[in-house]
Amino acid sequence: KPLVQVQDVGMRFETKNGTFVALRDINLNISEGEVITLIGHSGCGKSTLLNLIAGLTLPSSGVLICNGREIAGPGPERGVVFQNHSLLPWLSCFENVMLGVERVFGAQEGKAKLKERTRAALEMVHMDHAMHKMPHEISGGMKQRVGIARAFAIEPKILLMDEPFGALDALTRASLQDELIGVMQKTGATVVMVTHDVDEAVLLSDRVVMMTNGPAATIGEILEVKLEK
Numbered sequence: 001k002p003l004v005q006v007q008d009v010g011m012r013f014e015t016k017n018g019t020f021v022a023l024r025d026i027n028l029n030i031s032e033g034e035v036i037t038l039i040g041h042s043g044c045g046k047s048t049l050l051n052l053i054a055g056l057t058l059p060s061s062g063v064l065i066c067n068g069r070e071i072a073g074p075g076p077e078r079g080v081v082f083q084n085h086s087l088l089p090w091l092s093c094f095e096n097v098m099l100g101v102e103r104v105f106g107a108q109e110g111k112a113k114l115k116e117r118t119r120a121a122l123e124m125v126h127m128d129h130a131m132h133k134m135p136h137e138i139s140g141g142m143k144q145r146v147g148i149a150r151a152f153a154i155e156p157k158i159l160l161m162d163e164p165f166g167a168l169d170a171l172t173r174a175s176l177q178d179e180l181i182g183v184m185q186k187t188g189a190t191v192v193m194v195t196h197d198v199d200e201a202v203l204l205s206d207r208v209v210m211m212t213n214g215p216a217a218t219i220g221e222i223l224e225v226k227l228e229k
């Protein structure tokens with residue numbers, strides 16, 4: 001049984017120019033352990049679909065299921081990494097990661113164990129040396145590493161990433177891609193990642209889902225390519 005099922009999902013937005021159809025009849029199954037990239041040019045609905053799986057928005061029609069349950073909002077089994085890292089600026093890197101760890105494991109685990117989880121996640125992305133720094137003291141690539149650590153630290157069943165390296169220079173991007181491959185291999189994580197970079201999609205994923213604009217230029221259609229590795 002797939003970990004995530006997207007069934008006949010449609011998404012409409014009400015705008016001042018009327019109803020805008022961003023997604024129509026989307027069907028997609030994501031198996032446990034699979035790494036999928038969503039590609040396609042700007043405006044084809046990638047973020048909209050990812051936000052639906054994240055539970056940040058609800059579909060206009062159809063249903064999304066994760067781990068056997070209908071998605072009705074965000075949940076700890078789905079970790080999210082945003083393009084702009086979204087670290088809280090008044091907390092250190094360690095505290096940023098610890099916050100989520102406490103929320104998810106705080107009820108059943110002691111402080112020492114929670115700190116250990118936090119440190120392990122930061123170590124995994126090689127940020128343990130700078131973990132007590134504030135977000136403004138570190139580079140964009142480092143912030144993104146902390147964002148990834150924060151998402152992995154809660155041990156989500158699936159990791160959702162919206163252009164996680166989109167704002168980074170080419171060199172930093174390449175080293176973070178390597179980093180992510182290492183983390184994905186280590187954890188066997190299921191990943192859905194939005195990118196507009198075809199090279200990145202081929203490098204990182206098992207399956208590339210290309211979203212296209214249909215004849216009305218507003219219809220998200222799906223074309224899938226399975227990669228042999």
Ligand code: ADP
Nearest residue numbers: 013015020022041042043044045046047048049
């Ligand atoms: P992508 O991530 O592929 O660039 P998005 O999913 O962000 O595309 O957007 C798909 C389309 O839906 C775009 O035309 C965008 O302007 C529109 N859209 C997204 N969110 C909203 C919203 N909240 N209100 C109105 N239109 C939206």
Ligand code: ADP
Nearest residue numbers: 013015042043044046047048051083162163194
């Ligand atoms: P992306 O980087 O994936 O193309 P955008 O920067 O276009 O995403 O959109 C960022 C956010 O703004 C998304 O959460 C999306 O829902 C919202 N958004 C996009 N287009 C519109 C729109 N036309 N009206 C209102 N909100 C929008």
